Amino acid sequence: MPRQARIDIEGQYYHVMSRGIERRAIFVGESDYEDFYGRLAEWLRRSGGKCLAWCLMPNHFHVFLMRGDRPLSELMSHVLTGYATTYNLKHERAGHLFQNRYKSIICLSEKYLRELVPYIHLNPLRAGLVKELSGLKDYRWCGHAAALGLCGKDILDRRELLKHFGETEQGAVRNYLREIAAREAAGRLEREELPEAPEQTSPDQETQDGWLVSAPVPVDKAILQAQSRDTVLALAERISGVERGNIFGLTRARAVSYARAIYCYLRKESSGVSGEELAEELRISRSGVSRLILRGRGYFGDWEKLNNSTTSPNV
Missing domain, CATH: 1.10.1750.10 (DnaA protein, C-terminal DNA-binding domain)
Known part of the structure; x- marks a missing residue:
């Protein structure tokens, strides 16, 4: 059966994710993270895309972006194929690195967006890579610190992100932190699943x-x-x-x-x-x-x- 064509529209928001085949690691050392991050940054720039949230985990990644003037498929093909080729050569392995093709969920809802961004940035805390919420800003491979304005250069477009959380920078950051804190206070971190995207087919x-x-x-x-x-x-x-x-x-x-x-x-x-x-x-x-x-x-x-x-x- 032929693959179903993806909806690919300039200016639309997409949640893109993929994991390692058989849930294996796709990042082993810091240089792997740096390689993937560099490719993603480069192709976001080339495609005119804007990143609103991102997180790299040992065996999977999440990127929430606004599609630029070049197809999302082009961006992801260059990032994933280039990274997988380099990774296989570096680690002396062969075969597929990623499980199937990447997933992309279209985002049409402001409510879904405001749930999705904290979900993505909370991944390191949920997985135990950081011990408490206050340490999340120190996790290098996540957009949380950039969202708070704590790092200078990052793929996250802070202005594009914060406009969805409030009218002013201060208010938007406060609302963003409130969303994240609410999830921890509710005890949802250990078992939290991906927010359910609104159905778009009917x-x-x-x-x-x-x-x-x-x-x-x-x-x-x-x-x-x-x-x-x-x-x-x-x-x-x-x-x-x-x-x-x-x-x-x-x-x-x-x-x-x-x-x-x-x-x-x-x-x-x-x-x-x-x-x-x-x-x-x-x-x-x-x-x-x-x-x-x-x-x-x-x-x-x-x-x-x-x-x-x-x-x-x-x-």
């Missing part, structure tokens, strides 16, 4: 900014036939409850983000408006528009399926 199971939507966004002929900007704006207002003035404002409120996702998706699919035009209209980056369109697809479902549907409940 509108019935879609989440809106981390909260489960009980039913798909209702679809009627007005949505399927929406052509003009005013018609789409009216639909976005009606569905989201957000006034059109706020859709084009500078606020980052979750409800407004939801309205913008609806607007961008419908404008692109029903009217054929380009991402560049939408970016200029909303005064955001093209990568930001790509993320909004993808969220909109999650809320409504696949456009072709909508157009081919024979039953459409009224809004």
Whole structure:
């Protein structure tokens, strides 16, 4: 059976992870960590990607990143293939180093993002590589210290990370530390599993900014036939409850983000408006528009399926 194609969109957030074959070590000494880290840093730079969280463990790794202008598959291929080749030569071994191909989970939810980043950075404490939470900042192969602003050069893009935890640097760091401390206080570290990503395959199971939507966004002929900007704006207002003035404002409120996702998706699919035009209209980056369109697809479902549907409940 052929491999299923991955969703690979510029500006989208991905949680990437892989482990050693048969759970064996992929890092033996410090030079192995340095080699992998150097390759990851180089290809993040080349691809224009931004790292929001990362952790290298003896037999696996986690990287949470925003995809740049080059495919995620290209970045990971260069990092993993190059590292595995060097590792095998150095340690006089042959065969696969990593178990299957890397996993990548798309992140559409702010709630999931705020759970995922602490989960990744807590790996060393959970595995006993550091003895207590205060020592986590001293673990070299993790982005926690960089998130706190305690190291100068790191692959972690601190500004990109902290904007998801608060409006100010001080407040964002405080909220980030609160998320981490809450997990330790709740006694979840020893048995904590990867946060469950919101299901993206069905509108019935879609989440809106981390909260489960009980039913798909209702679809009627007005949505399927929406052509003009005013018609789409009216639909976005009606569905989201957000006034059109706020859709084009500078606020980052979750409800407004939801309205913008609806607007961008419908404008692109029903009217054929380009991402560049939408970016200029909303005064955001093209990568930001790509993320909004993808969220909109999650809320409504696949456009072709909508157009081919024979039953459409009224809004």
